[in-house]
Amino acid sequence: MKRIKRTGFFLIINSLILINCQTDDTLENESQNNIPNFENYHFRYMDYPNGVMPGGNGMVKIEYDHQNRPVKRIGGLTLLPASTGYTYLYSSTYTEAVTYGNNEIFLFVKSPEPNNFPDRLKTVFKMENGKIIRKVEVNVNYPNANDTINYYYTDNKITRSYRKKIFPVSESKYYYNTSGNVDSIVARPFTYHDTTQTWEVDYITKYRTVQTLKNYDHSFNPTQKLMLFEEIFNRSLSNNNYRLYESKTYDFNGSVLQYYTWSWTFNYANDQIIFGN
Numbered sequence: 001m002k003r004i005k006r007t008g009f010f011l012i013i014n015s016l017i018l019i020n021c022q023t024d025d026t027l028e029n030e031s032q033n034n035i036p037n038f039e040n041y042h043f044r045y046m047d048y049p050n051g052v053m054p055g056g057n058g059m060v061k062i063e064y065d066h067q068n069r070p071v072k073r074i075g076g077l078t079l080l081p082a083s084t085g086y087t088y089l090y091s092s093t094y095t096e097a098v099t100y101g102n103n104e105i106f107l108f109v110k111s112p113e114p115n116n117f118p119d120r121l122k123t124v125f126k127m128e129n130g131k132i133i134r135k136v137e138v139n140v141n142y143p144n145a146n147d148t149i150n151y152y153y154t155d156n157k158i159t160r161s162y163r164k165k166i167f168p169v170s171e172s173k174y175y176y177n178t179s180g181n182v183d184s185i186v187a188r189p190f191t192y193h194d195t196t197q198t199w200e201v202d203y204i205t206k207y208r209t210v211q212t213l214k215n216y217d218h219s220f221n222p223t224q225k226l227m228l229f230e231e232i233f234n235r236s237l238s239n240n241n242y243r244l245y246e247s248k249t250y251d252f253n254g255s256v257l258q259y260y261t262w263s264w265t266f267n268y269a270n271d272q273i274i275f276g277n
Contacts, residue, residue, distance in 0.1 A: 037064050038222040041275035043090065045264060046231040047245075048077060051087030058090050059276065062226070071098050073229060096122070098228060103127040107228060125228065131156075132227065158237065167192075168199040174237065181238035185211040206254035214244040217266070219273045241266070241273050 042058045060075035076094035080086050095110040097119070105125040111117045126134035137147035145166050152160040157176060163169040168190035175183045187209045190199045217240055227236040235241065243266065249258040267274045 035068075035225050036222065037068055038062060038226060038275075043075070043077070043231070045266075045275040047234050048231050049088065052077060053080060053084065053086035053089045056090040056092060059092075068225075069098070069100065070226060070228060072096070073098075096229070105132075105228065123228075171201045176238075179216070179239060181216050181240050181242070182213050182234075184213070187211075205252040206250050207252045209247065209249045212246045212248075213238070213242040214246065215263075216240040216242050217268075217273065219268060219271055222273070222275075 040059055040061045043052075043060055044058060046060075058075075060073060062070050063072040063074070065071045073096045074094070075090070075092050076096070077088040078091045078094055080089050093112065097108045097110055099106045099108070104127065106121060107123040107125070108119040109122050111119050120140070121138050124136045124138060125132050126136075131151070131153055133151055135149045135151070139145045139147070148164045150162045150164075151158050157174070157180070159174050159176075161172045161174075163172070170187045170189050172185055172187040174185050177183050189202050189207060191202045192199050211234075213234065216238070219241055221235065221239055221241050223232050223235045224239075225236070226232045234245075243264050245262045247258075247260045248256050251257050
C-alpha cells in the first residue's frame with residue numbers, strides 16, 4: 001500500500017519561484033514527445049496544497065493530442081468557503097484545457113457553466129527554441145499585476161528563474177546532482193536600492209527559501225513533459241522521482257522561520273513508479 005506522510009509546519013513562501021511551464025508550437029522537443037504519455041495520478045502524489053476536504057477518489061486524468069501533447073487535465077481542487085473548515089475540495093469535473101499557438105501555449109480553466117460563463121484564461125507560456133522561457137499567470141482584474149516568471153537554461157535544464165509582479169520579486173537557482181535530478185532550489189528576494197534606483201537580488205542578508213528534493217528512486221520519471229501544470233512542475237524537472245520534499249525559509253540572520261516536509265512511499269510495477277491509488 002502506498003503511504004503519504006506530511007509533517008512540519010505549513011509553509012507560506014512569497015519569495016519562492018516555482019511554477020509550471022513548458023513547450024512551444026509543437027509542445028516540446030521531439031525527445032520529450034517520444035516520452036510515453038502519463039495519463040493519470042492521484043493528486044496527493046503531486047505538489048497540491050494542504051487543507052483538502054476528505055472525499056472523492058482524488059484521481060486526475062490527462063488527455064493528449066495526436067502529437068502526444070497534453071491538451072486537457074480533468075480533476076483538481078476547487079476553493080471552499082472558510083466556514084467549512086477546509087480550504088479546498090477535490091472535484092472530478094474541474095478541467096483545464098491547453099491550446100497551442102505560434103511559440104505560445106494557453107492554459108484555460110473550463111467553465112462549469114459554458115452557456116453562462118466563459119472559460120478563464122489562467123496561464124500563458126512563451127516559447128523559444130522549444131523551451132518555455134516565460135510563464136505568465138493572468139490577473140484579469142489587474143493585468144499590470146500579472147505574476148511572471150522568466151526561465152533560463154543550461155544544457156536543456158532550467159538553472160535560473162526570475163519572478164516579477166509589477167516589481168521584481170525574487171530569483172531562484174536550481175541545482176542538480178550527477179544523475180540529472182534536482183537537489184535543491186534556492187530563492188532569494190529582490191531589494192530596491194535608493195542610491196542606484198535599481199532592483200537587485202539580496203545576496204547580503206541570509207534571507208532565502210530553500211527547497212530540497214531527496215531520496216530519489218532509480219525509476220524513470222514519467223512526468224517530464226508535464227511542466228505546464230503547476231502541481232507537477234517540481235517533479236517534471238528531474239530524471240527520476242523524489243520521495244522526500246523539504247522547504248525552509250530563513251530570516252535575515254539565517255534563523256529558520258518556517259519549515260515544511262512531505263514524504264511518500266510509492267508502489268512500483270516492472271520498475272515503473274505508480275502514481276495512482
